[in-house]
Amino acid sequence: MDMASHPLPPYSHPAGVPQRARWEDLAVQAAEANAFYAPDMLAAAIDHLAADGDVRLIEAREGDRLIGLLPVTVRSRHGRLPIGCVGNWVHDHCFFGAPMIRQGHEAAAWRSFLAQLDEAPWARGFLHLEAIDAAGANAAAIEAVCVEQRRGWREIHRYDRAMLRSDLTADAYWESQVRAKKRKELRRLQKRLADLGVVESRLLTDRSDVARWCGEFLALEASGWKGREGTAMGCKPADAAFFRAACAAGFDAGRLHMLRLDLDGRAIAMLVNFRHGAGAFSFKIAIDEEYGRFSPGVLIEIANLHAVQDDSAIGWMDSCAAPDHPMIDSLWAERRTIVQYRIALHGQGMTQFQRAAAFAIANGVESAARLLKGQG
Known part of the structure; x- marks a missing residue:
């Protein structure tokens, strides 16, 4: 089995094209969907969000065939601990961190990832994986390979987040999952909003509209609390460039799923999803707070429910939301359990000593903290 760790690929150079083609082939055959590591979103993130040398791409191969892709970064700290480690690359706009692995080659890909990290002089401490299903x-391959290799590993955090996975029609799902009182209140809000003008929900279907819709989304997001707090994508040129590039490439790849709710032709809510395989990932939502009394965020989620359930190519959608999200948790009944892992890295001589010590210290501090919390 060939093993290769690569620095950032030169996407602006023709040499990057064959690599993108190999990534696309891998994405089509992926054992686990992850739109954030699909070529369109990953390339946009690397081009606009990664500092020089900040991200390394670990490729697992069998001969000339790519069977796995794991983007990683070297971190100087592990949470509050001043312990260096390697982590999967989960940037501010990435909400799922599962590496891309070819179906049927899961264990082989993880053996390769870990062997390369074991041998890499730049790989510090241990491997920290976050945002894993x-x-x-x-998850299944990690456990199997770690047991096989007698390699230390530990689940260090888990939480549930909302997802949509149902064979029901949108109307049937809505009736069965949302309380009658809430449905009645939302119908009242829809009627009141319609009294102000023409209300229309639209799905992006024309390539020529992508740039304009992106601009309107960035403006809408920046007009609200995210803009005031400086966290809207439009507040940082690199974030805005990433968003525009990801949406354009995602549309061309058939992965962008973008909705808007208009009042007299003006967007009062917009929602961006990215598809991969049989599923999709909810990426960003923006609303016009001037119309906050009409709950435009919930109203566009109703439109999204119909768009997803009416599309036979979308089998499920991950909300990518924080745990206990007050809005989406009340609308979607299904849950996805997201975990973090700490995995020991092997080595030789002082490298092995340093890595073993880092893994043991992190585990010890965590165990002590849990014990104190339990006593409290």
Whole structure:
């Protein structure tokens, strides 16, 4: 099995094209969907969000065939601990961190990832993986390979977040999952909003509209609390450039799923999703707070429910929301368990000593903190 760790690929150079083609082939055959590591979003993130040398791409191969892709970064700290480690690259706009692995090659890909990190002089401490599906193909392969290699590993955090996975029609799902009182209140809000003008929900279908819709989304997001707090994508040129590039490339790849709710032709809510495989990931939502009394965020989620349930190519959607989200948790009944892992790295001589010590210290501090919390 060939093993190769690469610095950032030169996407602006023709040499980057074959690599993108190999990534696309891998994405089509992926054992676990992850739109954030699909070529369109990953390339946009690397081009606009990664500092020089900040991200390394670990590729697992069998001969000339790519069977795995794991983007990683070297971190100087692990949470509050001043311990260096390697982590999967989960930037500010990435909400799922499962590596891309070819179906049927899950264990082989993880053996390669870990062997390369074991041998890499730049790999510090241990491997910290975040935003992993506890029931996914990567989690199963990690456990199997770590047991096989007698390699230390530990689940260090988990939480549930909302997802939509149902064979019901949108109307049937809405009736069965949302309380009658809330449905009645939302119908009242829809009627009151319609009294102000023409209300229309639209799905992006024309390539020529992508740039304009992106600009309107960035403006809408920046007009609210995210803009005031400086966290809207439009507040940082690099974030805005990433968003525009990801949406354009995602549309061309058939992965962008973008909705808007208009009042007299003006967007009062917009929602961006990215598809991969049989599923999709909810990426960003923006609303016009001037119309906050009409709950435009909930109203566009109703439109999104119909768009998803009416599309036979979308089997499920991950909300990518924080745990206990007050809005989406009340609308979507299903849950996805997201976990973090700490995995020991092997080595030789002082490298092995340093890595073993880092893994043991992190585990010890965490165990002590849990014990104190339990006593409290």
